Amino acid sequence: MKSQGRAGRRPLGIRGETMTVEEAIKTGILFEKRVHATYVAAGKRAEDPVARRVFATLAEEEQGHINYLESRLGEWQKTGHVTLEKLHTILPSKEKVAAGIKKLRGTLKKKPVGATPELGFLQQALAMEDETSAFYQRMVAELPPEGQQLFGRFLEIEAGHAAIVQAEIDSVTGMGFWFDVMEFSLEGG
Secondary structure: OOOOOHHHOOOOOOOOOOOHHHHHHHHHHHHHHHHHHHHHHHHHHOOOOHHHHHHHHHHHHHHHHHHHHHHHHHHHHHHHOHHHHHOOOOOHHHHHHHHHHHHHOOOOOOOOOOHHHHHHHHHHHHHHHHHHHHHHHHHHHHOOOOHHHHHHHHHHHHHHHHHHHHHHHHHHHOOOOOOOOHHOOOOOO
């Protein structure tokens, strides 16, 4: 069975729309491509070298999501089912980011903050991460079990992305410098 019949559709709760697992995967790919493009553009325009590394790392992560979803879509279109392969992340969880921030804050001194072009990129990225997470949350709540399992892992990973972006916003505005994502990754992401 390549696509769900009428009975396999679940309402999204917005304007009475319905979405199949295949449609959800395609929509997830679109969300991931938008976020990826945002990080790539921000990395090219960032002035701070650490900011460029942060954006490049996040772009690499999002490309991995695109690749994963595209492979799951191909499988769905061939078989009508999705095998849940492990979705790897190069970034730490939301909890590890929080612990890393707490540890690093104790060792750093506050310095004056100037306006940085990167702050606007971070705010845009956070909004996109939140929007993407909201979509995945809806899919976990509304799709059949196969779709719920597929998108459940994305919720965990996107929470980590949002935490890193928020930590960067807090750091840039509160302490005047960027945390390098490698400082978090070394914690065992």
